[in-house]
Amino acid sequence: MVTNSRLEEILERLEKADGLEGLQSSIVSLRDEFAIDHLVYHWVDSLGAHSGVGTYSLEWRQKYEQQQFHRVDPVILGCYQRFHPVDWKQLDWSTKAARHFLRVATEYEVGNQGYSVPIRGPNGQFALFTANHTCSDEEWSAFIEEHRRMLVLIAHYFNEKALELEPDRAPEAAQNLSPREVDAMTLLAMGYSRAQVADTLSISEHTLRVYIESARFKLGALNTTHAVARALSRGLIVV
Amino acid sequence: MVTNSRLEEILERLEKADGLEGLQSSIVSLRDEFAIDHLVYHWVDSLGAHSGVGTYSLEWRQKYEQQQFHRVDPVILGCYQRFHPVDWKQLDWSTKAARHFLRVATEYEVGNQGYSVPIRGPNGQFALFTANHTCSDEEWSAFIEEHRRMLVLIAHYFNEKALELEPDRAPEAAQNLSPREVDAMTLLAMGYSRAQVADTLSISEHTLRVYIESARFKLGALNTTHAVARALSRGLIVV
């Protein structure tokens, strides 16, 4: 068991960790500390590619990427819609794809129990911190009850570190949309046509187009749908 | 000073808090516990409207809303771009609007020292948990060094509670998309035109349209952009 006083120590060490290697060795020793099978921190980017640190085997990570499991992985799909940390048992494993995924995962020595903390950062950054183990439901519940707060805190420390290491992640963040551009993007994301948006905002459709185009330019988007998608995932608009 | 053992107690109490009133009374007693001027949890929606709980005076909250201070408040603007909790001293108070805002805030008995934890949830939800006080820089630094981890954890507990109280924020029962529909929505969200998507997926554009339309139907969307926006904010696709 990891006591509260150990938490201080762990976080101190984590704060001093340097580079990806530092994070990797931190997560390994943390895994040992918790005495569980796996501990993983990773984030998901636009292509579904995963990067991060953790104790999953190389084979499993390769298999995961090669099979594009992020599209069916209930952990990713489920956590993306939640704020709360989630026990894997609460997820929906009923689809065929999910069951297949689970079966393959087991072959690669991924434990049957899991607890994942979703983490969100600026610009739609999304990451997961996952504890994984093989044991009974009761044992796992006890473990989670004991450690969930600590896991949340550690998850956030990992993400802070990861964001420090990846300045690429937020390069063109500075481009904020003007209020009118936000209005336009928001209404478009709500399904309004350009004519309806212009009407709602009480401006001409021509003017509206200027906003859409300047928003598209700022967001580096290829078309309106792309601009709305980017604005959404960067958290610039809320629908 | 709030000890680590008190933290457990505080979080236990918070978890049992019921409704907005429960959160409000929790935050007041937490403020007393920390012995600081103010403690505030609030979230910001697309229109800039604020809701939440805290110990700022009604007058200040009204003034803030009426003056639309969220558009110039360096705390909001600064935290929106970051993941890390931030000491108000690190923010950019140099613009004229910011200085004016600070002057008015002081009139309304907002303290000179602040520490804000940005929190992000699904659908671009954004919230802030702020500790505010009047004291010297040294005293404040000591307070933060002592309590920042606790503040992060409490911030997240408040947000969990707030999300529970706001079912509007939770995505509606998500009817899931078929793999091909996910492919289509994903590529559209990446800015591809229909022709490009069809080409990428090696299907005819006619077939692609069937996917788009059935996705639109499932998502209750009015057009493609709307469908992509909904798929994104429901976490059905990741871009």
Place this chain on the structure above:
DNA sequence: TTTTCACTCCCCAGAAATGGTGAGGTATCG
């Protein structure tokens, strides 16, 4: 004071998306 930026308005022509309808094959689930 000059420059920058947000906001507003206008035209045109070609490219792209949409709405409605129809049809056939293959899995999977109960």
Place this chain on the structure above:
DNA sequence: CGATACCTCACCATTTCTGGGGAGTGAAAA
């Protein structure tokens, strides 16, 4: 075994979006 869901292809006419232009105001920043 039948219902259901998924994947694939096609046509038509109409609406909507897009990519180029150009121009003037006022407020704020340098």
